[in-house]
Amino acid sequence: MIEAKPIVVGISGASGAVLARETVNELLRREIPTIAVCSNAARLVWQEELDQSFSDALSEWREHPQFTDYGIGDLRAPIASGTFPTAGMAVVPCSMNTVASVAHGLAGNLLLRTADVCLKERRRLVLVPRETPLHSIHLENLLAVSRAGAVILPPEPAFYLKPRGMEDLVRFVVSRVLVALGVADDLPQDLQYQGGS
């Protein structure tokens, strides 16, 4: 049997730690090999937004046999090389700092290097950028990364689905990320627009 290739989840220091948590949880629920790498800023945001240390989240995920993680400075991790097969990467949430670095081919930490590898190897790279408002440098960087092959997937609700709160918004974005990564074929039926009444 051929082993499924892992998905890398890069967690950077934008607001939206809950999106990272639920993306990893959903991948593991589907028994998909998942590799996480988290920036130093993301650890601060995690604590701020989820009232939990990232280390505690790691301890829980490490119980799962399909989960692996590497430190942000670990440039000797397998995912730093294009020779190591992965099925792609989502950077969720994606800070403007990380967008700018990826747009300019900067690869000074493991998250950035892995994103750069995905682009050069023509693998799926999904960025979930979170900032508002956006200035022209943000927009130009997002365009550059899109032109290099990444999917830009802002964490925005489909208002026509009438989300009732945070849980609905998170589920919608995470479902979108899974489809963009090729992990799911389609959105769940209740997240598909069924036409006006």
Ligand SMILES: Cc1cc2nc3c(=O)[nH]c(=O)nc-3n(C[C@H](O)[C@H](O)[C@H](O)COP(=O)(O)O)c2cc1C
């Ligand atoms: C609580 C908190 C929320 C933040 N939210 C955002 C955000 O939504 N978008 C963003 O681009 N940066 C945000 N930042 C700033 C980034 O964390 C900062 O630019 C950092 O250098 C990003 O580093 P990284 O790209 O290596 O994760 C936030 C920082 C903190 C502490």
